[in-house]
Amino acid sequence: MSVGSASSAVVSGRPWPVFPEPGAATPLRGATTTELIGRGAETAALDRWWAGVADAAGSALVLWGEPGIGKTALLEYAVAAAAGGTVLRCRGTRTEAGLEFAALHELLWPVVDRLDILPAPQATALRGALGLGGEPAARFLVGAAVLSLVSDLARQRPVLVVVDDAQWVDEATAHCLGFLARRVRSEAVGVLFTGYEDPAAGPWEGLPSIEVVGLADDDARRLVDAVLPGADRGLADHVIRTAGGNPLALRELCTLDLRPEPGGAPRRPFGNGAPLGPRLRRAFGARVAAMEPSTRALLLLAAAEDRGAPHVVHHAGSGWGVDPAAWDQVRRSGLLRTSGSRVEFRHPLIPAAVYDGAAFTERQAAHRALADALPEDAAEERAWHLAAAADAADEDVAALLERSAGERLRHDAGPTAMRALRRAAELSPAPADAVRRLAAGARAAWDAGHASAAGQLLDDAERLGGEVIVARHSGGLRGILESAHGVPERAHHYLTRDMTAVDGARCALELGTTAVHAAWSAGRTDLRQQALRRLREVDARVEVDDDPSLTALLPVLRSWWSCYDGTGGPAPAAPDGGADTVGVLGALTWELLPPAPLAQAWGIEGPVLDVLRLRAARLRRRHERSGLAVVLSRTAVLDLAAGRWGGAMTAASDGLRLAEEVGADHVAAQCRTTLAALAAARGDRAVVDEHATRVLQVSVPRGVRALTAEAYLYRGRAALFAGQPHEALHDLTALAEPGHEAAHPTFALLAAVDTAEAAVQAGHTDVAESRLTTVSAWAQRSGAAWARAAAHRLRALVRGGAAAEDAYRAALDVPGAADHPFEHARTRLLYGEWLRRARRRADARHQLAAAAQVFDRLGAEPLRRRALREQDLTNGPVARNATGPSAELTAQELRIARLAAEGLTNREIAARLLISPRTVGHHLANVYPKLGITSRARLARIEFAGELRVGGAGPVG
CATH class of the missing domain: 1.10.8 (Helicase, Ruva Protein; domain 3)
Known part of the structure; x- marks a missing residue:
C-alpha cells in the first residue's frame, strides 16, 4: 500500500523516544503531547498494523522512501507503540554489508541465551551463523531457527522485529528475514523494515509497504x-x-x-540541486556509490546537464560506457526517471548529492562531454559547461559567456546575464576584460533589481581597475546605486563626477538629471544649481553626438528642476510641459522625467502619468524590478492627486513590496509616504504615524529631506483633518523653516494650502498671508491649474470680506481644477461653510452636498463628516418633532454640544467652526439650561441625534 502525508496525528500518552536521526522528524515545541508533524496517515496505519500483530495476526511491513524522509522517525514511533512487547532490532551498514549474517548477529544477540530451546539441528545452524559454533550454517535451517526462536518469544508477549536501513543488510540476513516475514501470519510477530527502494523486487518482494513521501x-x-x-x-x-x-x-x-543568489539563482554554475548538510550528503552519496560505474556516470551527467534533455545525456554518455543496462538500473532505483521528453531526478536533493559526491576531475570531464554533445544552436549552454569545466583563465570561454550574456539581456534575463558576466570575469586573463565584464554584470544586476549584488560587483571591479574606468563601463552606476538607497549628497558627488567619464551625451544627461534629483532630494539648492550647470555643459556633447532630440529638451529639463526655492530671485519661464514634450522625454528614457512632486508642482501630471503607465508595462515584461519599483512609486503619487485612490493604493503597495525586495530604501519610503497620504485623508492617524516613523528612520540619518518633508506633510495634514490646527501647524511650518530636517522648498510649496488653512483656524494670520503669497507667485509663474485654484481659494479663506465669494467661484471655475477632485471638493467645503455663515443656506447645501459626495466616494471620512455637520447647520433649529434632550437646541448649539462632548476645548471648537472661542462659550452657556445640566463633563452622557456618548461623567440628573 502507498500512504500519503496529508495530515498530522497526535501521539498521546506515550513517551517520545530519543531518535537516532533527530532531523528526520521533530516534535512540536511547547506542546503537552507530542506531535509527529505531517505523519498522521502513516502513524494511523502503523497503529492499525500493530493492533493486528498484537492480536496474533502477524505480518511484515516495509517503510520505504528517500534518505531523510522520516522512515526512522516512524520506526521509532512503532517501537514506542510496542511498549510492553519484545523488540529486536538491527540496522544495516555499508561496512558490514559483505559480512554474512552480520545484521542477524546484532538482531539476536540480546536473546542468544535462548538458543537451547531450539531443535538441535536449528540450534547448531544458528550458532554457526552467529559465530558461536564451528558448523557451517545452512541458510534454510538458519531461517527456520529464527522463526522458531521468535515464535517462542511471541508466546509470552508480542514481538516487534525492527530492521532499519534494510538496503545495507547483508544478503544472508536479508534472505533469513524475508523467510521470517512470510511465515508469521498466525503469530504475534511483526517485522518492520525501512529502506530506500520500492520492495517490489528483491528479498522483500510481495511484502506490504508504505511509501513515505515528502511533507505537504x-x-x-x-x-x-x-x-x-x-x-x-x-x-x-x-x-x-x-x-x-x-x-x-x-x-x-x-x-x-x-x-x-539574485533572482533565486542556484549557487552552482549549472544549478545542480540544493546545498546539502553532511548527513544527507552521506546518505545519498552512499547509495550512489553502491551502483555500477556506468550508472554513476549516467547520474553525474544528468546532474551536470540540469536541463533534462535526454538526447544530450545519451550522446554525452556514449563515450563513457553508459549503456541501456545503466539506464535500466537508475530507473529501477527510482533516482532518475524519464518524463515525456525530459530526464528528471525524483527529488531536488539527489542531483546535489551526485554532483557534490563526484571528484572535481570527474565533474570537469562530465561538463566537457556535455559541451561536445550539445547542438550548434545551444551556444549559451555550451559556454556554461565549458566554464564549469575550466580550472584556469580561458579567454575563449569568457568571450562565449559574455556573448551569451548579451543575448540574455536582449531577452530580458538580467540575473542570468549577471551570473554569466561574473563567471566570464573570473575566467578573463586580462584585468581590463575582467573589469569590463564585472561592470557590465553590475549593471545587469541593478536592472534586474539586485542592488546588493550590483554593489558587490562594482566593488570588485573598482578594486581591479579603478573608479573612472568602472564608471564608463557601468554607465555611472555607483551614483545611481547611492541615489536609490544611500546619501543623496554623496550620490550627487558620484554622479557629477562620472558625467565626464561615461560614453555619449545621453548617458551624461541621465546622470546629470539624476544628480539634480539627488540634490533636490537633499533639499540642497546649491547642489541643484551645480548639477544644472553641469547639465548645461552637456550641450556641447549633444552637438558632437548630433542628437537634435536632446538639444530641444535640455532647456526644458533645466526649467523643470528650477522649482520654487524661496530665494525671491528671478524665476525662469515655465517649461513646456505639454504631452508632446513629455512624450519625447519618455521615449528617450523615462529617467529624465521629473519626480512626481515636481510634476505636480508644474501641473504636468497627466502627460507624465501616461508615460509612466506605458513604461511600467514594459518594465513588467522585461522583469526590471528596480525600474518598476521607481515607476510605481511615482505613479502612486500622481494617481493620488488625480483622485484615483484605489489605483494609488495598489501602485504604492506593489511598489513598496518590490522596493523592499530589491533594497531600494528611498523608493520604499516614497511608497510609504503615499500610503500615509491616503491614511491621512481617510482619518487613520495610526497608519499615518506608522508610515511616517518608518520613513523618518530612513530619511533623517541619510539627509533625504524630500522624504522627511513628505512625512511631516502628511502627519500635519492628518492633524488638520482631525480638527487639530495647532498640531498641524507644528509639522507643516517646519517645511519652510531654514535648517530644519524637513525643510524643502518644493514640499513647502505643495503644503502651502494646508498650512494656510491650519493657520486660519489657529488664528495665525501672518502665516496664512505668507502662504497665500507663495502660492500666488507660483500660480503666476507656472500657470498650473492646481496653483491657480489654490491661490483663489486661499485668497477667499485668508482675506474673506465681500470678495470672498468671487474668489471661491474663481477657484472652482479654473480650467482643470476639477481634475483634482479631492482639492476641488475641499474648495466646495470651504465655500459652503462661508455661505452658511452668510445665512445663504440653500446655496450652502448645494456646495456642501457636492463636497460630501466626493469625500464619500474617496473614503475621506473626516471631511465627509465635516461636510455633513455643516449641512445640518443649514437646516436651522432642530425640527419640532425631534425627541430627546437635544430637541430644543439650535443647529449651531447642537454642533457645539457634540464637539464639546467629544472632549474638544473651546479654542479647538472655535477653530473647527471658524468662530471665536468667546462665541463658543456663549452657546455652551445656552446649552446647559436647555439640557438640564450644569457642567461640561455631563455632556458626555447626552444622546445627540441618536448617538449615545459613553464615558465621562455619570448619569444626568
Missing part, C-alpha cells in the same frame, strides 16, 4: 517554525522549496546559508 507545504512550514523559531518568511519559503518536503533536509537546511 503546510506541514513543512510547521517543522521549519519548530526548528528555527522566528525565521524570516522569505528564508523559510526558500528552505521549503529546496527541501522538497524532506524532513531531514528541512532541518539541515535551516542551519545553512540558503540565501539564494
